[in-house]
Amino acid sequence: MKGAPVRMPNTVLYGGDYNPEQWPDEVWDEDARLFDLASIDTLTVGVFAWSKLQPAEDVYDFGVLDRITEHLARTGRKIILATATAAVPPWMARRYPEVTRVDFEGRRHHYGQRHNFCPSSPAYQRLSVALAERIAERYADLPNLVGWHINNEYGGTCYCELCAAAFREWLRERHGTLDALNHNWNTPFWSHVFTDWDEIVPSSALSEHWRGPNHTAFQGITLDWMRFASDALLGNFLAEKAAIRRHSTDIPVTTNMMGFYRPLDYFRWAEHLDVVSWDNYPPDANSQDRTALTHDLMRGLRGGQPFWLMEQAPSQVACRDVNPVKPPGVMRLWSYQAVAHGSDSVLFFQMRASRGASEKLFSAVINHAGRSDTRTFREIADLGAELPRLAEVVGSRTRSRVALVVDWDSWWAVEISDGPSRHVSYVRTLVDWYSAVHACDVDVDVLPQDADLTGYDVVLAPLLHLLRDGVAERFERFVRGGGSLVTGVLSARSDIHDNAFLMDVPGPLTGLLGIRVDETDAQVPERANGVALDAELGGATHSCSLVFDLVLPQGAEVLGRYTGDFYAGTAAITRNRVGAGSAWYLGTQLDGGGLAAVLGTVLDQAGLVGPYAHTAGLETARRYSADHRYLFLLNHGDGEVSVSVDAAGTDLLSGRDFAAGDKLTLPPTGVAVLRGASAGRDETGSRTR
Known part of the structure; x- marks a missing residue:
C-alpha cells in the first residue's frame, strides 16, 4: 500500500465526534468531567467547522479551534483533527454559484444541507485545499494528535458543466x-458514434437514463x-492529503467511509x-451478518490492516422513518463485534446531543440535559472501563483461509443492466453467501477480484459480472493448486466495459467450470423453483428464485437439479475437478438453507469448519498477534449460549482462565475474548501451495 510509515496509536481509541464550537465555552468543562466518567480518551473535532474557521474568503479565524485543542490537551484527550471541508459555508455558494451541485435531473441546487459541493469546482478545490493546509500548518505539532480526518462521508454526484468537462478529460486518459x-x-448501437469529445455528456436523466439511476441505455x-x-x-481527498503531508508526515490520514456505499469504489x-x-449504522437489529461482512470489507480494503470504527450511534439514529433505541447490551455487543473483525477503535457520533437541526434527536453520549445517570451513558462508561483490557489486541490481524471477492464494477454493472432481473441485489447476495460461511465458524477476508490468492483454500465470487484480464487465469492456477x-x-x-464476451457463457471461466449456460x-x-441436492450435499430440496441458469455440463459433475418448470431435472449446481482442486457453479439464487448446504460442504471438504459452527446466536471471530490468538465469542441471540472452549485461554474481559473443553456460557448480548497461544498461520492445517 502507498504512503510513508505513520505512527499508529497503541490503545483502543474510545470517544468520537465532538462539536464544542457549537456550544459556549463554559459547557466544555462539564463535558470534560463527563468524558472522564466514561473513560473517553479520543475526540474527533472540527468536522463541520468551516463557517467558524473561515467566515469570509479572505478571513481565517482559528480562535475557537485554538481554544478547543488547548482544552483537549489540558484535559488529556487524544485528537483526530478534521479539515472541516464536508459542508461549505454560505458565503462560498453566494460568491461562487458553481460550487453548488447539479443533480441527476439537471437542477442546480441552492445552498443547503451538507455534501453540497461540486468536486470539479475550481473554487471548492482551491478553498478546501487552502483550509486543509492552514489547519495542518497550525496544528501538525500537537503532541496529542493521533489522526487527520479529511472531509466527512464523501458522497453524492454532481452533473454540472464543470463535471462534464472533467469527465471528458478523464475519458481521454482512460481510452486515449x-x-x-x-x-x-x-x-x-443506437447511432451513438462520437466524433468529438465535446459531444459526450454526463450519464443522467437528461441523457442515457429513464426511470431513475439504475436504468440506462448504455451501460x-x-x-x-x-x-x-x-x-x-x-x-478532492488526495489534494487535501497532499496539503496535510506538506506539514505532517507521520500522523495517519483517513476519511470516514460508509460500508457498502455503492457510489464510491472504496478499493x-x-x-x-x-x-x-x-x-x-446497521439498518436494523438483525443485521449482524451484514455488519460483520462490512467490517471484513473495511479490513480487506488495505490487505488485512486493522481499521478504525469512526462512528456508531450510542443508541438510536434519527435519519430513518422509524428509529428504535439499542436495547441494553447491544451497543457493547456491536462495539466488540467491530474490534473482533479488526477495529482498533470504538468511536461514536455524537458526544453531546445537538440542540437543533436534523440531528437533535440523534442519540449522544451526553444528552440534552447533560446527565450521567442515563442508561446510555452508564453503558458507555462501563464499556470505557473495560476496553483498556484489550490494549494488547491493537495491531493484531485476522488469519483467514476463505476469501470473498467484492467488486464495485460488477456491483454497478449488475444493478444498471437491463435483463434478466431487476430484483437481483449485489449486496444482498454477498450477505447471503457470507452468512452461510460465517455460520461455520470461519473467518473471511474480502478481496478485489485481481488480488493474490496465495494462502487461501476457498474463494467465493458471487455475481462477478465483469471479469478483468488475467483473472480467469489466476482462478485456474488457484484451483489447479x-x-x-x-x-x-x-x-x-462481460469485460470491463460491460460488453458481453463473444463466447459461451460464463465467458473465460467456461473451461474451468466445465459447463455452458444455454439460457x-x-x-x-x-x-420460486426448487433445487434437489445430491446426497453429498445433504440430499434435501431447497428453494431458489429470481434467476435460473440452464446449465449444460461440459465435464462438470451435477450436484443439484431443478425441480420445476420446463427445465426440471437439469443442472443447477455443478462441480468441476481441475488439477488438485474444484470449481463450483451455482446457477441460481439459492435460499439460506441451500447456500448453507452447498457452501458448508465446500468448507467441510477443505477442512475449514470450526468447532463453534452452527451454534445458534453465536458469532465467532479471531485476531492474531505474534504470540497469541484472540478468540471473540459474541452472543447475538435471545437466550444463553454455552460452548466447550476449543483451546486453553484467558478471558480478557472477566479474567477467568479456561482449560480446553471447559464450558463457557454467555448471556444474551454477552461477549468473551479468549487469549490463547497462537499456533501460527497454518494452525488448522492449511494446505501449502
Missing part, C-alpha cells in the same frame, strides 16, 4: 482516442461515469488512506 472509446462503448457510458464520479471525489480509495475508517472456487449465476458475462430464465420473486 475516440476510436477506442467508441469501440469500448459499442457506440454503433458502458454509465459505468465510466460512475467510475469518474468516484475518482472525482477521490481527487480505489483505500490505497491512499493510511488507515481505513468507517461509520457503522488445490483450491476451491465457488461462483455462480450472472458471473463472467438464463428469470421469474418474479413470488415464483
Whole structure:
C-alpha cells in the first residue's frame, strides 16, 4: 500500500465526534468531567467547522479551534483533527454559484444541507485545499494528535458543466482516442458514434437514463461515469492529503467511509488512506451478518490492516422513518463485534446531543440535559472501563483461509443492466453467501477480484459480472493448486466495459467450470423453483428464485437439479475437478438453507469448519498477534449460549482462565475474548501451495 510509515496509536481509541464550537465555552468543562466518567480518551473535532474557521474568503479565524485543542490537551484527550471541508459555508455558494451541485435531473441546487459541493469546482478545490493546509500548518505539532480526518462521508454526484468537462478529460486518459472509446462503448448501437469529445455528456436523466439511476441505455457510458464520479471525489481527498503531508508526515490520514456505499469504489480509495475508517449504522437489529461482512470489507480494503470504527450511534439514529433505541447490551455487543473483525477503535457520533437541526434527536453520549445517570451513558462508561483490557489486541490481524471477492464494477454493472432481473441485489447476495460461511465458524477476508490468492483454500465470487484480464487465469492456477472456487449465476458475462464476451457463457471461466449456460430464465420473486441436492450435499430440496441458469455440463459433475418448470431435472449446481482442486457453479439464487448446504460442504471438504459452527446466536471471530490468538465469542441471540472452549485461554474481559473443553456460557448480548497461544498461520492445517 502507498504512503510513508505513520505512527499508529497503541490503545483502543474510545470517544468520537465532538462539536464544542457549537456550544459556549463554559459547557466544555462539564463535558470534560463527563468524558472522564466514561473513560473517553479520543475526540474527533472540527468536522463541520468551516463557517467558524473561515467566515469570509479572505478571513481565517482559528480562535475557537485554538481554544478547543488547548482544552483537549489540558484535559488529556487524544485528537483526530478534521479539515472541516464536508459542508461549505454560505458565503462560498453566494460568491461562487458553481460550487453548488447539479443533480441527476439537471437542477442546480441552492445552498443547503451538507455534501453540497461540486468536486470539479475550481473554487471548492482551491478553498478546501487552502483550509486543509492552514489547519495542518497550525496544528501538525500537537503532541496529542493521533489522526487527520479529511472531509466527512464523501458522497453524492454532481452533473454540472464543470463535471462534464472533467469527465471528458478523464475519458481521454482512460481510452486515449475516440476510436477506442467508441469501440469500448459499442457506440454503433443506437447511432451513438462520437466524433468529438465535446459531444459526450454526463450519464443522467437528461441523457442515457429513464426511470431513475439504475436504468440506462448504455451501460458502458454509465459505468465510466460512475467510475469518474468516484475518482472525482477521490481527487478532492488526495489534494487535501497532499496539503496535510506538506506539514505532517507521520500522523495517519483517513476519511470516514460508509460500508457498502455503492457510489464510491472504496478499493480505489483505500490505497491512499493510511488507515481505513468507517461509520457503522446497521439498518436494523438483525443485521449482524451484514455488519460483520462490512467490517471484513473495511479490513480487506488495505490487505488485512486493522481499521478504525469512526462512528456508531450510542443508541438510536434519527435519519430513518422509524428509529428504535439499542436495547441494553447491544451497543457493547456491536462495539466488540467491530474490534473482533479488526477495529482498533470504538468511536461514536455524537458526544453531546445537538440542540437543533436534523440531528437533535440523534442519540449522544451526553444528552440534552447533560446527565450521567442515563442508561446510555452508564453503558458507555462501563464499556470505557473495560476496553483498556484489550490494549494488547491493537495491531493484531485476522488469519483467514476463505476469501470473498467484492467488486464495485460488477456491483454497478449488475444493478444498471437491463435483463434478466431487476430484483437481483449485489449486496444482498454477498450477505447471503457470507452468512452461510460465517455460520461455520470461519473467518473471511474480502478481496478485489485481481488480488493474490496465495494462502487461501476457498474463494467465493458471487455475481462477478465483469471479469478483468488475467483473472480467469489466476482462478485456474488457484484451483489447479488445490483450491476451491465457488461462483455462480450472472458471473463472467462481460469485460470491463460491460460488453458481453463473444463466447459461451460464463465467458473465460467456461473451461474451468466445465459447463455452458444455454439460457438464463428469470421469474418474479413470488415464483420460486426448487433445487434437489445430491446426497453429498445433504440430499434435501431447497428453494431458489429470481434467476435460473440452464446449465449444460461440459465435464462438470451435477450436484443439484431443478425441480420445476420446463427445465426440471437439469443442472443447477455443478462441480468441476481441475488439477488438485474444484470449481463450483451455482446457477441460481439459492435460499439460506441451500447456500448453507452447498457452501458448508465446500468448507467441510477443505477442512475449514470450526468447532463453534452452527451454534445458534453465536458469532465467532479471531485476531492474531505474534504470540497469541484472540478468540471473540459474541452472543447475538435471545437466550444463553454455552460452548466447550476449543483451546486453553484467558478471558480478557472477566479474567477467568479456561482449560480446553471447559464450558463457557454467555448471556444474551454477552461477549468473551479468549487469549490463547497462537499456533501460527497454518494452525488448522492449511494446505501449502
